[in-house]
Amino acid sequence: MELSLATRTVGEHTVLEVGGEVDVYTAPRLRERLLELIDGGARHVVVDLGRVDFLDSTGLGVLVGALKRLRTAGGSFALVCDKEPLLKIFRITALDQVFPLHPTVDAAVGADPTGANA
Amino acid sequence: MELSLATRTVGEHTVLEVGGEVDVYTAPRLRERLLELIDGGARHVVVDLGRVDFLDSTGLGVLVGALKRLRTAGGSFALVCDKEPLLKIFRITALDQVFPLHPTVDAAVGADPTGANA
Amino acid sequence: MATVRLSFSPAPVHVRTARLVGVAVARRAGVREDLLDEVRLAIGEACTRAVALHRQYGLADPVLVEMSDGGSYAVRVVDRAPIEAGIGLTALPPDELANESLTDEALTTGVGFALLAGFVEDLQVRPVDEGIGTEVRMVWPVGR
Amino acid sequence: MATVRLSFSPAPVHVRTARLVGVAVARRAGVREDLLDEVRLAIGEACTRAVALHRQYGLADPVLVEMSDGGSYAVRVVDRAPIEAGIGLTALPPDELANESLTDEALTTGVGFALLAGFVEDLQVRPVDEGIGTEVRMVWPVGR
Ligand SMILES: Nc1ncnc2c1ncn2[C@@H]1O[C@H](COP(=O)(O)OP(=O)(O)O)[C@@H](O)[C@H]1O
Ligand SMILES: Nc1ncnc2c1ncn2[C@@H]1O[C@H](COP(=O)(O)OP(=O)(O)O)[C@@H](O)[C@H]1O
Numbered sequence: 051m052e053l054s055l056a057t058r059t060v061g062e063h064t065v066l067e068v069g070g071e072v073d074v075y076t077a078p079r080l081r082e083r084l085l086e087l088i089d090g091g092a093r094h095v096v097v098d099l100g101r102v103d104f105l106d107s108t109g110l111g112v113l114v115g116a117l118k119r120l121r122t123a124g125g126s127f128a129l130v131c132d133k134e135p136l137l138k139i140f141r142i143t144a145l146d147q148v149f150p151l152h153p154t155v156d157a158a159v160g161a162d163p164t165g166a167n168a
Numbered sequence: 169m170e171l172s173l174a175t176r177t178v179g180e181h182t183v184l185e186v187g188g189e190v191d192v193y194t195a196p197r198l199r200e201r202l203l204e205l206i207d208g209g210a211r212h213v214v215v216d217l218g219r220v221d222f223l224d225s226t227g228l229g230v231l232v233g234a235l236k237r238l239r240t241a242g243g244s245f246a247l248v249c250d251k252e253p254l255l256k257i258f259r260i261t262a263l264d265q266v267f268p269l270h271p272t273v274d275a276a277v278g279a280d281p282t283g284a285n286a
Numbered sequence: 287m288a289t290v291r292l293s294f295s296p297a298p299v300h301v302r303t304a305r306l307v308g309v310a311v312a313r314r315a316g317v318r319e320d321l322l323d324e325v326r327l328a329i330g331e332a333c334t335r336a337v338a339l340h341r342q343y344g345l346a347d348p349v350l351v352e353m354s355d356g357g358s359y360a361v362r363v364v365d366r367a368p369i370e371a372g373i374g375l376t377a378l379p380p381d382e383l384a385n386e387s388l389t390d391e392a393l394t395t396g397v398g399f400a401l402l403a404g405f406v407e408d409l410q411v412r413p414v415d416e417g418i419g420t421e422v423r424m425v426w427p428v429g430r
Numbered sequence: 431m432a433t434v435r436l437s438f439s440p441a442p443v444h445v446r447t448a449r450l451v452g453v454a455v456a457r458r459a460g461v462r463e464d465l466l467d468e469v470r471l472a473i474g475e476a477c478t479r480a481v482a483l484h485r486q487y488g489l490a491d492p493v494l495v496e497m498s499d500g501g502s503y504a505v506r507v508v509d510r511a512p513i514e515a516g517i518g519l520t521a522l523p524p525d526e527l528a529n530e531s532l533t534d535e536a537l538t539t540g541v542g543f544a545l546l547a548g549f550v551e552d553l554q555v556r557p558v559d560e561g562i563g564t565e566v567r568m569v570w571p572v573g574r
Contacts, residue, residue, distance in 0.1 A: 074478040075442040106474050107545055111538035114528060122530075135467055142548030143541045144524040192334040193298040224330050225398035232383065232397075233390050240386075253323055260404035261397045262380040288439040289492065290447060295432040299458050303434060303451060310450055314443050348433065 052076075054101070055083050063159050064092040069101035072109035080109065084116040093125035096158045100130060110145060117149065126150075128158040170194075172219070173201050181277050182210040187219035190227035198227065202234040211243035214276045218248060228263060235267065244268075246276040288315075288355055293348035296340035301333040304351050308361060315355035316428040324405045325359075325426060331398045332363035332422040338395070339367035339420075359426045366419040432459075432499055437492040440484035445477040448495050452505060459499035460572040468549045469503075469570060475542045476507035476566040482539070483511035483564075503570045510563040 053076035054069035064087055072080055117127040128150040140146040152158035171194035172187035182205055190198055235245040246268040258264040270276035290311050294300035308329035309322050336349040350364040408425035434455050438444035452473035453466050480493040494508040546553060552569035
């Protein structure tokens with residue numbers, strides 16, 4: 051239920067594993083953590099939504115914010131998600147056309163040209 | 169969460185295993201089952217509360233009703249309960265002085281003189 | 287101070303909703319985990335009593351549960367039944383509990399009140415300030 | 431027809447309470463299990479929107495969620511914000527979603543509305559009948 055956040059590094063990529071409910075109550079903590087990572091120099095960020103039980107518009111807004119910030123900084127941002135209910139949320143909001151969405155962390159890291167070239 | 173009821177026979181005793189929540193919403197179903205058993209001829213009834221998650225005054229009322237009915241019919245009625253929170257409920261209501269309470273079904277069956285002699 | 291109010295048609299199934307909400311709000315207000323079983327039971331008993339009274343008097347009015355956290359977790363359960371019915375509940379002594387002459391309703395009411403009084407240290411049962419009805423007021427501490 | 435009403439101070443944490451209650455009452459009303467994720471999301475979005483409006487306008491008034499089951503499961507989420515703010519939400523096209531000039535608030539609002547419109551077949555957003563405010567009305571079928 052509660053938000054969980056764990057960071058690890060895969061080559062040039064910073065992978066943020068998110069678990070629990072990302073909603074109007076917990077999204078500020080996700081935003082804070084993403085800002086810390088980006089301010090700390092992370093340029094290629096992968097957010098793994100594999101253990102997310104609930105994601106609402108506030109959580110999606112935070113993810114778009116991180117995408118924009120990294121784009122401005124010349125970095126990259128991708129999401130890992132393989133659960134159909136979550137994918138449906140991205141489709142319905144047309145955010146599947148905004149985010150690179152991958153079924154696994156490996157696919158996300160491999161698909162990122164910047165990361166692959168590094 | 170939902171009420172579950174299962175009946176089995178141990179010698180002269182009819183053991184009713186109750187699980188889930190016994191409250192104002194589900195207690196009528198427990199009452200009905202106990203009446204069925206008693207009307208069907210059961211005289212030595214043991215109610216096993218081992219898998220009960222929640223028990224309120226309505227549930228307790230139903231158990232007292234069964235006790236009275238069996239007493240009138242010359243039968244016996246006992247409860248199996250070993251969880252401290254549940255035992256506390258019996259103590260607070262003084263119903264621990266009304267019901268024979270046993271930690272296991274074996275203890276309940278063994279302690280019942282009618283059953284033991286049968 | 288944040289307040290959550292739940293009101294529901296006087297049906298047994300909604301007592302479950304009230305328990306669910308009462309415990310969720312208590313947890314969020316910071317009531318200790320080991321008190322939550324008591325909170326669940328006490329809110330359930332207060333609502334069961336209110337629903338029984340509304341049914342007894344044929345009242346379709348909703349039962350109200352008000353939860354607020356301002357330094358402590360306070361829960362009010364309000365019914366709209368005539369006052370004589372609401373006040374003056376007493377716990378029954380053990381030798382009366384299994385007495386043949388005691389009706390099932392009276393027994394359940396007595397046991398319900400014993401549970402409320404036994405589990406809630408800070409308990410008040412009193413007439414509502416306005417109109418007809420009784421309120422059961424329960425307070426639990428918050429924080430460690 | 432049974433009705434459950436929940437009202438809460440406009441704080442994010444209570445949106446969780448509203449989701450919890452909304453789904454519990456839906457389940458008891460007989461809404462199909464495979465619709466409950468949508469119910470959870472939609473009630474959450476409607477309440478998130480109402481809380482955001484109350485905060486934006488500095489309103490301490492509670493947000494109201496009313497659930498009723500009379501042949502179907504109907505949920506109303508009522509805010510008390512000035513009407514211009516409430517009506518006229520539109521879903522954003524993809525090329526605008528990640529546009530730098532779009533504020534985070536506007537994006538979240540647009541995405542929230544897209545989720546409501548996308549998940550709830552029977553959705554109405556309209557001014558409240560009395561006083562100031564908007565109501566989001568959602569209906570789901572009950573039974574198999
Ligand atoms: N709004 C939501 N945001 C994110 N995940 C969700 C949301 N709603 C449901 N889920 C998640 O989707 C999963 C549901 O999986 P499941 O019931 O197996 O769906 P399906 O059968 O469509 O795969 C669960 O992990 C659940 O927590
Ligand atoms: N009102 C109640 N009626 C019946 N069982 C209850 C009630 N409240 C709590 N319980 C049950 O008591 C058990 C709690 O056990 P636990 O938390 O281990 O308590 P303890 O630590 O006191 O043994 C759970 O099975 C819980 O569902």
